Amino acid sequence: MDRSSARVTLKDIARLAGVHPATASRALDPARGDMLTPETRDRVRRVAQEAGYQVNSFARSLRKNSSGMVGVVVADVANPFLPPILRGIEQIIRAEQKLLLIAETHDDGSTLLEIIDHFVARRVDAVILSAAHLGDEHAVASLAEKIPVVLAVRSVGSARFPTITHDDVLGGQLAAEHLVSLGHRDLAQLRGPMDVSSFRGREQGFAAVMSTTTALERFVDQSATAPTVEEGRRLAKAILDTPGRHPTAFFAHNDLMAVGALEALRDRGLTCPRDISIVGYNDAPLSNHVNPPLTTVRLPSLELGRRVATLALAVIAGSPTEPTIEKLPPELVIRQSTAAPSHP
Amino acid sequence: MDRSSARVTLKDIARLAGVHPATASRALDPARGDMLTPETRDRVRRVAQEAGYQVNSFARSLRKNSSGMVGVVVADVANPFLPPILRGIEQIIRAEQKLLLIAETHDDGSTLLEIIDHFVARRVDAVILSAAHLGDEHAVASLAEKIPVVLAVRSVGSARFPTITHDDVLGGQLAAEHLVSLGHRDLAQLRGPMDVSSFRGREQGFAAVMSTTTALERFVDQSATAPTVEEGRRLAKAILDTPGRHPTAFFAHNDLMAVGALEALRDRGLTCPRDISIVGYNDAPLSNHVNPPLTTVRLPSLELGRRVATLALAVIAGSPTEPTIEKLPPELVIRQSTAAPSHP
DNA sequence: TTGAAAGCGTTACCAC
DNA sequence: GTGGTAACGCTTTCAA
Numbered sequence: 167m168d169r170s171s172a173r174v175t176l177k178d179i180a181r182l183a184g185v186h187p188a189t190a191s192r193a194l195d196p197a198r199g200d201m202l203t204p205e206t207r208d209r210v211r212r213v214a215q216e217a218g219y220q221v222n223s224f225a226r227s228l229r230k231n232s233s234g235m236v237g238v239v240v241a242d243v244a245n246p247f248l249p250p251i252l253r254g255i256e257q258i259i260r261a262e263q264k265l266l267l268i269a270e271t272h273d274d275g276s277t278l279l280e281i282i283d284h285f286v287a288r289r290v291d292a293v294i295l296s297a298a299h300l301g302d303e304h305a306v307a308s309l310a311e312k313i314p315v316v317l318a319v320r321s322v323g324s325a326r327f328p329t330i331t332h333d334d335v336l337g338g339q340l341a342a343e344h345l346v347s348l349g350h351r352d353l354a355q356l357r358g359p360m361d362v363s364s365f366r367g368r369e370q371g372f373a374a375v376m377s378t379t380t381a382l383e384r385f386v387d388q389s390a391t392a393p394t395v396e397e398g399r400r401l402a403k404a405i406l407d408t409p410g411r412h413p414t415a416f417f418a419h420n421d422l423m424a425v426g427a428l429e430a431l432r433d434r435g436l437t438c439p440r441d442i443s444i445v446g447y448n449d450a451p452l453s454n455h456v457n458p459p460l461t462t463v464r465l466p467s468l469e470l471g472r473r474v475a476t477l478a479l480a481v482i483a484g485s486p487t488e489p490t491i492e493k494l495p496p497e498l499v500i501r502q503s504t505a506a507p508s509h510p
Numbered sequence: 511m512d513r514s515s516a517r518v519t520l521k522d523i524a525r526l527a528g529v530h531p532a533t534a535s536r537a538l539d540p541a542r543g544d545m546l547t548p549e550t551r552d553r554v555r556r557v558a559q560e561a562g563y564q565v566n567s568f569a570r571s572l573r574k575n576s577s578g579m580v581g582v583v584v585a586d587v588a589n590p591f592l593p594p595i596l597r598g599i600e601q602i603i604r605a606e607q608k609l610l611l612i613a614e615t616h617d618d619g620s621t622l623l624e625i626i627d628h629f630v631a632r633r634v635d636a637v638i639l640s641a642a643h644l645g646d647e648h649a650v651a652s653l654a655e656k657i658p659v660v661l662a663v664r665s666v667g668s669a670r671f672p673t674i675t676h677d678d679v680l681g682g683q684l685a686a687e688h689l690v691s692l693g694h695r696d697l698a699q700l701r702g703p704m705d706v707s708s709f710r711g712r713e714q715g716f717a718a719v720m721s722t723t724t725a726l727e728r729f730v731d732q733s734a735t736a737p738t739v740e741e742g743r744r745l746a747k748a749i750l751d752t753p754g755r756h757p758t759a760f761f762a763h764n765d766l767m768a769v770g771a772l773e774a775l776r777d778r779g780l781t782c783p784r785d786i787s788i789v790g791y792n793d794a795p796l797s798n799h800v801n802p803p804l805t806t807v808r809l810p811s812l813e814l815g816r817r818v819a820t821l822a823l824a825v826i827a828g829s830p831t832e833p834t835i836e837k838l839p840p841e842l843v844i845r846q847s848t849a850a851p852s853h854p
Numbered sequence: 855t856t857g858a859a860a861g862c863g864t865t866a867c868c869a870c
Numbered sequence: 871g872t873g874g875t876a877a878c879g880c881t882t883t884c885a886a
Binding site: 855856857858859860861862863864865866867868869870 | 871872873874875876877878879880881882883884885886
Binding site for chain 4: 529531533536546550572573574
């Protein structure tokens with residue numbers, strides 16, 4: 167593999183076509199192509215084509231001070247609810263001939279700062295941040311001074327930045343109302359990390375419904391360190407290990423935690439939904455294939471991705487974006503992990 | 511949000527620190543920092559720190575002709591077996607202070623070419639390609655002329671390029687041997703797309719075992735257009751709809767297809783493993799939570815990611831990489847979707 | 855319509 | 871050990 171050959175530059179094309187580099191530059195830019203006579207334009211383009219010319223994006227970006235890239239910050243690519251969001255973003259961004267730079271924080275604050283530095287150094291045209299924590303407001307603000315930022319999925323608490331999320335409060339309500347209407351009166355949430363707006367919203371929506379009914383929520387002081395199967399299992403186990411009657415229904419803050427709860431039940435010889443009903447969240451890909459198939463809350467994630475990307479492009483273009491927060495409505499999907507309590 | 515303020519450049523730092531830009535450049539480069547007196551070096555660094563200086567990576571890249579980015583091409587980020595590979599890659603690449611550029615082909619040939627163009631234009635330091643099809647050899651060769659390329663997971667058939675894959679032939683063998691040793695004699699594969707080396711390898715490993723035993727493989731001419739739940743269901747349904755006795759075991763080329771097969775069984779009122787045993791592939795995250803938990807083939811994907819990235823760095827550094835192909839061994843995980851046939 | 859020249863911010867090389 | 875100079879490849883004035 168010989169890669170030593172120097173690459174063909176605009177100057178080469180200009181020489182081959184017998185024109186000045188500036189002319190060649192104009193010929194190859196669709197936007198400025200019609201400043202030229204069709205003949206010169208086409209000749210240059212043909213030469214470039216034949217020579218396999220590719221712009222040097224460094225030089226172009228240096229000159230234009232824009233990278234043509236959009237940075238996306240996510241917490242964890244392994245999270246199964248991310249792909250549709252990323253796909254939605256990609257659809258919009260690629261249509262604009264821009265490229266996506268994806269980085270992961272693993273929910274670590276200092277990694278977030280590092281990534282932000284990278285993005286700033288690379289003069290990313292905009293940052294789509296879906297890994298924010300409540301309290302990251304300062305970091306986001308200082309990033310926003312340099313690069314357009316839009317928040318996806320997770321807000322930072324205040325509405326200072328353009329944000330598009332799922333309506334997590336509504337999602338929590340849907341879950342609670344479903345369980346209450348089935349007759350459950352003794353419930354518990356398996357909470358995700360409380361420094362993330364999504365889980366905070368779910369908790370509040372759920373609790374709000376509780377407070378308007380005769381139903382009781384218990385174990386309100388526990389939450390997961392990460393929204394994983396293991397943590398779901400741990401929280402559920404802690405509840406089941408508590409002496410006395412256990413709740414008849416769990417609201418897990420995502421499907422992975424719901425699966426962990428299923429494991430905890432099984433460990434104790436309990437059955438879902440006979441002994442305990444479980445509602446998950448996200449409608450992750452295999453949620454309808456676990457045993458039992460999960461009742462869960464489905465999110466319009468592809469749409470969210472598309473809207474976020476569209477918003478990012480608008481901010482790049484400098485439209486008068488007032489800091490809005492838009493919340494897309496979720497939808498309850500009823501499957502077989504929920505039923506009326508057997509001992510009412 | 512005011513982003514109009516011009517950014518601070520190296521020249522500014524030099525002026526503030528009372529040195530020449532070239533000196534400032536040296537002071538800020540860890541590798542060349544010790545050419546300077548500690549005093550000047552530290553003074554420059556302090557000034558840069560205080561002024562919030564960030565290199566302009568375009569200028570640097572233009573000068574160095576290297577972007578500090580590694581491009582990764584995958585078929586589909588939603589595929590649950592990718593995250594560990596990406597994580598492995600990221601661990602290695604980030605340690606080198608490089609950034610990952612991730613793009614998806616959706617297994618579409620022209621999209622692959624587009625992405626390659628983008629990567630070339632952006633002078634990515636290397637490309638890690640895990641979305642190759644058998645027959646993409648030409649495209650890969652022309653890319654490799656310009657940028658170091660390593661193949662991950664999927665080979666192109668020939669061994670012209672440095673490649674690290676899972677040992678799919680061995681994986682197919684493990685699956686076959688397991689089923690045969692349980693007593694199955696009438697089997698079928700639910701094949702993934704045959705233009706992908708991974709599935710091709712699994713098929714061959716499986717078939718090789720068949721040919722050395724009294725077991726018989728049937729339905730050898732069917733394969734999926736994509737390795738999805740839907741396609742797994744379709745293939746399984748086609749087999750079950752065929753008149754006469756059906757096979758007593760399926761080898762699905764991945765876990766998603768296995769789940770599809772489970773659906774097809776359920777649709778026909780059949781039970782796994784009582785009526786039909788199923789082996790999946792990949793040990794995807796929820797494979798042990800579906801009903802029944804899947805016997806499957808586990809892949810050392812994190813390790814693969816790490817090795818691929820290490821190899822890519824070696825190629826970038828110009829080490830004398832002879833085109834090797836390395837195959838990492840998979841491992842059979844026995845769960846509850848396989849059992850001895852009930853009507854032997 | 856095209857050409858000339860300057861400059862984007864950085865680093866490599868050569869002097870001193 | 872530090873400064874000067876040039877160059878990376880491109881786009882964008884400004885002139886002609």
